[in-house]
Amino acid sequence: MKPLKAISLWQPWASLMALNAKKIETRHWPTNYRGLVAIHAAKKWDVDLRYLARSSMFWEPLSQAYLNIDELPLGAIIAVGNLNRCLSMDDYPEAVPPRNSPEFAFGLYESGRFMWVFDHIWKLSSPVYVRGQQGFWTLTEGETDVVTTLMPDDWEKDL
Numbered sequence: 001m002k003p004l005k006a007i008s009l010w011q012p013w014a015s016l017m018a019l020n021a022k023k024i025e026t027r028h029w030p031t032n033y034r035g036l037v038a039i040h041a042a043k044k045w046d047v048d049l050r051y052l053a054r055s056s057m058f059w060e061p062l063s064q065a066y067l068n069i070d071e072l073p074l075g076a077i078i079a080v081g082n083l084n085r086c087l088s089m090d091d092y093p094e095a096v097p098p099r100n101s102p103e104f105a106f107g108l109y110e111s112g113r114f115m116w117v118f119d120h121i122w123k124l125s126s127p128v129y130v131r132g133q134q135g136f137w138t139l140t141e142g143e144t145d146v147v148t149t150l151m152p153d154d155w156e157k158d159l
Contacts, residue, residue, distance in 0.1 A: 003144045004080065006038035008132035011072045012053040012062055014041035018079035018107055018123040021061035024097065025116040027106035030134070031086050038139055038147055039079040039121070040071065040132040057105045076127030077139070077147050081118035082159060089113050120158045124150040 009017065016022035017039050052058055053069045066072060087095050090111055097103035107115070118158065128146050132137070139147065 001143050001144060001148055004036055004038045004139045004147060005033060005136050006040050006077065006129065006139055008040040008134070010042050010043040010044050010049060011074065012049065012058050012069070013106060014039055014078060015062055015072050016058070016068070016079060017121055019061055019065055020121050020123075021102060022106040023037060023118050024107055025118070026089075026109060027114050027116060028112070030088065030114045031083075031116065033136065034083055034085075037081050037083050037118075038144075039075045039081055039126070040130070041074055041076055041078050043075040043126050045072075045074055050159070053067055057102055061102070073127040074078070075132065076129045077124065077143075078127050079121050079123045080147060080151055080155075081121040083116055083117075084119045085117040087115045087117065089115060120155075122151045122155045122158075125152075126150055 013022060035082070050069055053062060053072065062072070089096055089109055095115060096109050110152065128143065128150065130143055
């Protein structure tokens with residue numbers, strides 16, 4: 001397999017993606033890339049992010065996998081998703097999730113932003129600790145091999 005592209009997200013958003021509670025990543029920039037993307041949980045974990053993770057909208061799905069917020073992995077690849085669309089919020093307002101939905105709460109849906117829509121996300125059986133970067137970045141071949149080994153055995157059937 002060719003090396004995977006990766007994107008870093010702050011917690012709790014990275015874990016929400018790994019748990020399939022969040023399937024849309026909102027960004028201020030579009031991408032033409034389609035395909036597998038490693039989801040990296042960045043190291044940033046400040047008091048505001050902890051407070052947000054404890055809110056009921058966020059903690060409800062997180063509590064299905066974690067006993068407390070201090071268990072959320074940091075500085076690691078925790079999932080792989082299949083990015084299959086990137087939509088402008090201005091051009092596709094009908095694709096914006098309903099305002100009262102968890103998906104809407106988990107993103108920043110404003111004019112000028114873009115929705116990166118993932119159709120499948122696979123949580124890794126254990127985190128792979130690597131240094132993240134801003135924007136898209138590429139895992140090494142060795143890191144890609146480790147990540148794909150930790151994906152569910154039948155992940156390819158979903159593509």
